[in-house]
Amino acid sequence: MPTRPMPTRRFLLASAVPALTSAPALANPVDGFRGFLNSVRAEASRAGIRPATLDSAFAGVAPNQKVLDRDQHQPEFTLTWARYRGLVITQKRIIAGRQAVAANRMLFQRVEQRYGVNAAPIAGIWGLESSFGTGTGDFRVVEALATLAWQGRRASFFRGELMAALKILDHGDVAPNGMTGSYAGAMGQPQFMPTSYLRYAVDFEGNGRRDIWTSRPDVLASIANYLAQSGWRPGQSWGQAVSVPPGLDAPGRDARRPLAEWARAGVRPVGGRWVATSDTPAGLIAPDGPGGEVFAVFGNFTAIRRYNPSDFYAIAVGLIGDQVLT
Template sequence: MSLTRRLALSAVLAGLASPSQAATQSFEAFLEGLRAEARRAGISSATLSRALSGIRPSDRVLELDRRQPEFTQTWEQYRDARLSQTRIDAGRRAFADNRATLEAVQARFRVSPRVIVAIWGLETNYGGFTGNFNVIEALATLAWDGRRADYFRRELLAALRILDAGHVAPDRMRGSWAGAMGHPQFMPSNFDRLAVDMDGDGRRDIWESRADALGSIANYLARSGWREEELWGREVALPAGFDPNDARRENTRPLRDWARMGVRRPDGGALPVADVEAAILLPGGAGGQAFAVYPNFNVIRRYNPSNFYALAVGMLSDRVA
């Protein structure tokens, strides 16, 4: 390719990667409309000034939004990446270090501490990485850009309400490129509904307060229907001739019925006699790992609607405590 053509192509690519001057000016118009809507919703001018001053469209947010990779990992690849011994050991330390808090959370919300820690571990590596994007700027970029604009505008207004209520300062409201925040990676609208002030300081601080973060995860699960007396599920061994078409989340029957069909523990032992409804899942396909999953599995899926995610949370929860 000639130098002239290379330079021309570079200019085109640069234009695609960065907002034009006209687009940047339209962003200012977008912010003006947002300020008016936010003021009508009761958000103070002081909050809007602190939150919106100096923000601009984020090239990196737009790049990540446009280049989300297609999910192609196998179950085994997904499982092994998330259930490393390093993550398990860190989870055991996190469980031990926060035992008193977790016990208080369990007493209030009736949710198993081990599953709270497992979600914390998968979402942010036990708070080790909660995201470094300015949440207001990221959400404003996505709301202005046009793709899913209505959704991100609602999330942006919810984020502004959080700031207006004094739960966090604008410079500490950091999160993912898509606006997920703090240790639990709550979107702002979920914060509105589900974040709790577990430490009693008058703020719902899921960024710095571990008590608030862990309590908020528990509240999310409790409000989604968590059953304290039940497990999430278990790995099982299937009998010879088991029809893989029967392995789907919607095909539930009492666990004792699966046991009568020959489903057993991986070591060959009998399943517990229980009335709990269960479905069989084969995340890696016929011949791979098999699981009997209970209603609490579907509660975990309310946090992230992926069978892989919910299975990894369940398996990690069994190993951290």
């Protein structure tokens, strides 16, 4: 989920696991929330958002206790890379990804021609964020964001996202009842936060709306546009698994050397061949530390991390994309 809070070595399973405890019950929610919404309406009006948009956006909106429960009591599990990999890179997901890519092969080709991003990283993100569009969240985004902007831990952040959501509605890209997502406001199949949507979502279908909920062309092109604007380099890989000789440390993604230099130090590609040229700058990452898997990562790894700043996430995107395209 771009710009939304992302796990690094922790994988937050709040969307899949019920809260272990309940957040405190809302005190006098109706009056306080109504006053909050009035202040948001005033701010939105000053920003030029039409009254009719605000009426429809806030119709039936109320404080959502489930949202606060998720926000305040997220069950957190500190995972190793091996455990994380086992949870997110499953055979079921790979099979579903191959089917999704096969069913949309021409669309992926058109997207690559436009944005210079091939199918693999797009499919990897699409698969991780929403299981190829099958799990996008069913919270009403305006209600979730309004609740978090009112009483959440990061009220200022979520108020900004709420204002962005209102701008999206005012533009007519989606109706309020169609603007659904996660408890934290991440929307549609790419799970864009509203501010990310405003920056990166595109109308690839050409119907005047940027529909990341139901339009597959808009979904895939929006992910590609995000990566392209994050520095994706056409024709290059994100990285690959490698073996290292005993005693050689993996100094991390930012300690880059040409692949030829790593090769002289005894680093070898798993699978028998390098996927980049010998002069390609590469960092070495050992996500579980010495004795675990090691990956050589290239410049496009950084582009994936701009979508989500977790090494675990970026490696998983790369591996899922590589596997569904084989």
